[in-house]
Amino acid sequence: xxxxxxxxxxxxxxxxxxxxxxxxxxxxxxxxxxxxxxxxxxxxxxxxxxxxxxxxxxxxxxxxxxxxxxxxxxxxxxxxxxxxxxxxxxxxxxxxxxxxxxxxxxxxxxxxxxxxxxxxxxxxxxxxxxxxxxxxxxxxxxxxxxxxxxxxxxxxxxxxxxxxxxxxxxxxxxxxxxxxxxxxxxxxxxxxxxxxxxxxxxxxxxxxxxxxxxxxxxxxxxxxxxxxxxxxxxxxxxxxxxxxxxxxxxxxxxxxxxxxxxxxxxxxxxxxxxxxxxxxxxxxxxxxxxxxxxxxxxxxxxxxxxxxxxxxxxxxxxxxxxxxxxxxxxxxx
Numbered sequence: 001x002x003x004x005x006x007x008x009x010x011x012x013x014x015x016x017x018x019x020x021x022x023x024x025x026x027x028x029x030x031x032x033x034x035x036x037x038x039x040x041x042x043x044x045x046x047x048x049x050x051x052x053x054x055x056x057x058x059x060x061x062x063x064x065x066x067x068x069x070x071x072x073x074x075x076x077x078x079x080x081x082x083x084x085x086x087x088x089x090x091x092x093x094x095x096x097x098x099x100x101x102x103x104x105x106x107x108x109x110x111x112x113x114x115x116x117x118x119x120x121x122x123x124x125x126x127x128x129x130x131x132x133x134x135x136x137x138x139x140x141x142x143x144x145x146x147x148x149x150x151x152x153x154x155x156x157x158x159x160x161x162x163x164x165x166x167x168x169x170x171x172x173x174x175x176x177x178x179x180x181x182x183x184x185x186x187x188x189x190x191x192x193x194x195x196x197x198x199x200x201x202x203x204x205x206x207x208x209x210x211x212x213x214x215x216x217x218x219x220x221x222x223x224x225x226x227x228x229x230x231x232x233x234x235x236x237x238x239x240x241x242x243x244x245x246x247x248x249x250x251x252x253x254x255x256x257x258x259x260x261x262x263x264x265x266x267x268x269x270x271x272x273x274x275x276x277x278x279x280x281x282x283x284x285x286x287x288x289x290x291x292x293x294x295x296x297x298x299x300x301x302x303x304x305x306x307x308x309x310x311x312x313x314x315x316x317x318x319x320x321x322x323x324x325x326x327x328x329x330x331x332x333x
Contacts (some may be wrong), residue, residue: 001025005057005072008038012060018072024056027087037073038090040083059083088110096151097135114192119156127254129242131168143179173235175214179203182218182225182241182259199223199241205229212237212253223235227264240277252289266302274309287311310311 005085006020019116022082028037033055040059041050047067050058057072058064061126078081097117104122106112112124115131119269120138122128127145130319134148137156142148146160149168155162158172161179172178184197206228208263211217219225227233227245234253239245251257255269258277263269265282272288275281279293282304292309293299299306305314 004034005038008057008086008089011089012059012074012076012082014074014076014082016074017065018069019056020072022056024090026090027083028055029333030055039090040079040088042079069224096133098133101138113150125162134327137174139305148265155213161203163220164203164205164209166205167209167229169208170205171210173211173213173215175265176211177216178211179219180216182221184221184259201225206247209233218243218259234271248285258296273285288314 002022002023002025003021003038006016007023008024009016020221024038024250025036028039030039030050030053032197033053033057035037035054036074037055038057038059039050039053039055041047042061043232044063047064049067051071054273055071057074059074059076059079059082062077063074063163064073067073071290074082074142096115098115100118102122103120104118104123104142107126109126110137112130115133116130117135122136122138122140124142124303125144127149128142131148133151136154139156140158142194143161143162145163147150147165149166151168152166153168154172155174157175159177166177166298181199183198185194186197187194192195199219201222201257202224203217204218204224208230209227210232212233214235215233215237217225217239218241223242225239225241225243228247230248233251235252236254238256240256240257240259242260246263248265249263249267251269252271254271255273257275260277261279263281264283266284270287271286272290275293278296280298282300285299286305288305291307291311294310297310299311301313306312308317
C-alpha cells in the first residue's frame with residue numbers, strides 16, 4: 001500500500017523538504033531502487049547516486065539540508081535509524097495474513113485472537129493462546145498452554161514447548177526451538193552414570209524480542225529462563241536454562257550462554273562468544289567475537305570492550321599481545 005512522504009515523515013519525526021504528496025510503497029538500496037521506493041543516504045558522497053536513482057524519495061542527514069533535489073527529502077539526524085522506522089511504517093500499511101489453512105490442527109480449547117494467520121500443517125495444542133494479528137508459519141508446533149501475544153511473527157518450522165510465554169511484537173525465525181529441556185544432569189558417584197535433573201521451569205520472552213533462525217532457548221530447570229523487552233538474538237545462538245537476559249541486549253550468531261548466566265541490559269555480545277555457568281555480564285559491557293567467560297566471572301564496565309579467553313578489557317589484551325610478540329622476537333634473535 002502507498003503512503004505519502006508527508007505521512008511517513010510525520011511518523012518517523014523527520015523534516016520534509018519537497019513535494020509532500022509524492023507516494024512511496026517500499027524501501028530499497030540506492031543501487032536497486034525502483035519507482036515508488038524510499039532510500040536513505042547517510043553520507044554526503046552518496047547524494048548524487050541517490051538523486052540519479054529511480055527512487056521516489058530519500059531519507060538524508062542534516063548535511064543535505066541545503067541540497068537542490070528533484071526528489072522529496074526527509075531530513076533526520078540519524079538517517080539509517082529513520083530509514084528503519086520508515087520500513088516499519090510501510091510494512092504496517094500492508095495487510096497481514098489472516099487466513100487459517102485447512103490443514104492446521106488446532107485444539108478446540110485453544111484461543112485465537114482476531115486476524116490471526118495460521119499456515120499449513122501448524123499444530124496448536126490444548127490451552128494455547130494466540131494474540132490478535134499474530135501469524136504462525138507452516139509446520140510450526142505450538143505446545144500446550146503456550147501464550148503468544150499480539151502481532152507476533154512466528155516463521156515456519158518453529159517449535160514452542162508447553163508453557164512458554166511470548167509477549168507482543170515478538171519475531172521468531174525459522175527452525176527456532178523455544179522452551180526445550182536444559183542440559184542438566186547429576187552423576188551417580190557409585191555407578192558413574194548420569195541421571196537427568198528435572199527441567200520443569202518456564203521460559204518467558206518479553207515484548208519486541210527477535211530470535212534468529214535455528215536458535216535454541218531452554219526453559220528453566222526449576223524456575224524461569226527470562227529474556228526481557230527489545231533483546232535481539234541472532235541465528236544459531238544457544239541460551240541455557242535459568243539464564244536471565246535484560247532489555248535491549250544484542251547477541252550475535254553462534255554464541256552460547258550456559259545455565260544460570262545473567263546478562264544485564266544494553267550488553268553487546270559478538271559472534272561465537274562462550275559464556276560459562278553463573279557468569280554475570282553487567283550493564284553496557286561489550287564482548288568481542290570469540291571471547292570466553294569462565295564460570296562465575298563478573299564482567300563489569302559500561303561501554304568497555306572485552307576480548308580474549310578469559311575475556312579482559314581490550315587495552316590489556318592488546319598490551320599482552322604486544323608483549324608476547326616482543327618476547328617471541330627476542331627468542332628468535
